[in-house]
Amino acid sequence: MFHFPVQIYYEDTDHSGFVYHANYLKYFERAREHAIGKDILQRFWFEDGIGFVVYEVDMHFTAGAEFGDVLDIRSSYTWESKYRLIWHQEVWHDGGGKAAVNANVHMVCIDRNRRPIPIPHILE
Amino acid sequence: MFHFPVQIYYEDTDHSGFVYHANYLKYFERAREHAIGKDILQRFWFEDGIGFVVYEVDMHFTAGAEFGDVLDIRSSYTWESKYRLIWHQEVWHDGGGKAAVNANVHMVCIDRNRRPIPIPHILE
Amino acid sequence: MFHFPVQIYYEDTDHSGFVYHANYLKYFERAREHAIGKDILQRFWFEDGIGFVVYEVDMHFTAGAEFGDVLDIRSSYTWESKYRLIWHQEVWHDGGGKAAVNANVHMVCIDRNRRPIPIPHILE
Amino acid sequence: MFHFPVQIYYEDTDHSGFVYHANYLKYFERAREHAIGKDILQRFWFEDGIGFVVYEVDMHFTAGAEFGDVLDIRSSYTWESKYRLIWHQEVWHDGGGKAAVNANVHMVCIDRNRRPIPIPHILE
Numbered sequence: 001m002f003h004f005p006v007q008i009y010y011e012d013t014d015h016s017g018f019v020y021h022a023n024y025l026k027y028f029e030r031a032r033e034h035a036i037g038k039d040i041l042q043r044f045w046f047e048d049g050i051g052f053v054v055y056e057v058d059m060h061f062t063a064g065a066e067f068g069d070v071l072d073i074r075s076s077y078t079w080e081s082k083y084r085l086i087w088h089q090e091v092w093h094d095g096g097g098k099a100a101v102n103a104n105v106h107m108v109c110i111d112r113n114r115r116p117i118p119i120p121h122i123l124e
Numbered sequence: 125m126f127h128f129p130v131q132i133y134y135e136d137t138d139h140s141g142f143v144y145h146a147n148y149l150k151y152f153e154r155a156r157e158h159a160i161g162k163d164i165l166q167r168f169w170f171e172d173g174i175g176f177v178v179y180e181v182d183m184h185f186t187a188g189a190e191f192g193d194v195l196d197i198r199s200s201y202t203w204e205s206k207y208r209l210i211w212h213q214e215v216w217h218d219g220g221g222k223a224a225v226n227a228n229v230h231m232v233c234i235d236r237n238r239r240p241i242p243i244p245h246i247l248e
Numbered sequence: 249m250f251h252f253p254v255q256i257y258y259e260d261t262d263h264s265g266f267v268y269h270a271n272y273l274k275y276f277e278r279a280r281e282h283a284i285g286k287d288i289l290q291r292f293w294f295e296d297g298i299g300f301v302v303y304e305v306d307m308h309f310t311a312g313a314e315f316g317d318v319l320d321i322r323s324s325y326t327w328e329s330k331y332r333l334i335w336h337q338e339v340w341h342d343g344g345g346k347a348a349v350n351a352n353v354h355m356v357c358i359d360r361n362r363r364p365i366p367i368p369h370i371l372e
Numbered sequence: 373m374f375h376f377p378v379q380i381y382y383e384d385t386d387h388s389g390f391v392y393h394a395n396y397l398k399y400f401e402r403a404r405e406h407a408i409g410k411d412i413l414q415r416f417w418f419e420d421g422i423g424f425v426v427y428e429v430d431m432h433f434t435a436g437a438e439f440g441d442v443l444d445i446r447s448s449y450t451w452e453s454k455y456r457l458i459w460h461q462e463v464w465h466d467g468g469g470k471a472a473v474n475a476n477v478h479m480v481c482i483d484r485n486r487r488p489i490p491i492p493h494i495l496e
Binding site: 270307309362 | 387388393394395397398401417423425426427428429430431432433436486
Binding site: 007009010011026029030033038039041042045067068070 | 405
């Protein structure tokens with residue numbers, strides 16, 4: 001289980017006073033990148049031409065988040081196949097009894113020609 | 125079926141050269157707002173304190189989009205209950221044989237106290 | 249003088265109820281891309297490897313914009329040199345007596361190696 | 373002088389491979405919020421109805437930033453008057469000889485009715 005903190009700034013909220021729903025996908029991606037490690041991701045991208053692509057996502061919203069909140073993004077994953085990794089990601093408020101948002105994010109790897117390749121075994 | 129065009133600008137893409145995945149949720153929301161009509165949405169929000177909230181979403185990515193593409197966002201909906209509307213939304217490339225992205229977006233309505241209320245019959 | 253309309257969606261606003269200040273730079277860029285024309289920009293980018301880069305910007309905020317507003321982005325330009333084009337861009341509300349936001353955006357052109365090149369004479 | 377680190381994710385870049393210019397305004401705002409402190413900002417906003425608004429900005433771009441870079445946002449400020457604070461903010465690469473981006477951001481404070489008020493003496 002990986003933990004990653006996200007603080008909510010003006011940019012994250014909308015006129016309802018709460019975080020704009022699409023932004024949670026950004027927080028989930030930031031958390032995945034920290035779980036994998038930026039040095040590995042940079043090497044893959046700039047040297048090997050390997051990128052990570054979101055193939056499918058489902059997301060459930062239970063509670064909102066407001067300006068100044070510091071959220072805990074919790075991430076774990078399961079291998080669906082050697083070509084597909086499913087991340088299980090949740091947003092938790094400090095002291096919250098259950099996840100405010102939870103999601104499953106299916107990730108694949110592609111080469112320079114955008115062809116799917118087996119996901120490198122970076123996470124095992 | 126509602127159609128709404130979205131042109132892809134620098135802001136929409138990421139360093140992979142394609143549209144950043146979270147941005148499709150923005151295009152879907154723009155399309156829903158045009159389907160409902162901004163005058164109705166403004167009146168609800170500013171006069172009645174009624175807002176629309178995304179409660180759940182699933183999204184499937186089949187093909188990417190690049191700088192300068194003009195996408196056709198196709199939207200229809202079904203009533204799940206009087207409290208929940210499910211939008212079926214797709215992204216089509218000009219001349220594409222199938223949707224590049226498809227999604228189901230579950231929408232609820234809330235009042236000033238963020239309590240769920242029946243969705244106004246604006247779409248019937 | 250080029251005119252380009254921008255409608256304000258949930259995504260554009262922040263918890264103050266008004267458009268988040270950084271977003272105006274996005275509207276200005278959308279307006280410039282329409283003024284130049286996407287076909288030209290696509291050809292430059294995908295065939296010639298020529299991109300446009302913002303080199304300098306100043307921006308003044310006089311009034312905000314809210315959910316549902318449709319803004320008129322007004323753009324004109326002057327040549328500073330053959331390497332630099334200055335766009336004068338303003339945001340107008342319908343019926344407004346003066347610009348809500350005004351900006352000068354300095355644009356340069358770069359080749360594949362990110363070296364500055366003379367700006368193609370697309371705008372004359 | 374306040375230092376604040378920003379890591380560059382997919383969301384920050386555009387199809388040129390570099391950070392999208394408008395995003396630097398977000399980094400500057402994050403840095404200012406950390407310099408002031410989120411507890412103070414939350415209390416102002418939620419209890420006193422006081423918000424901070426950007427009134428004017430100028431920004432200069434000297435070098436870009438890429439995926440995986442960790443930037444150092446350096447912020448200081450001067451009082452222009454009791455109503456206006458000018459932040460001097462810069463983006464530095466690790467080991468860089470000069471700022472990649474530098475900006476002056478003029479900040480004012482407004483009350484619930486969006487009338488300007490003297491800036492609280494939180495920073496002295």
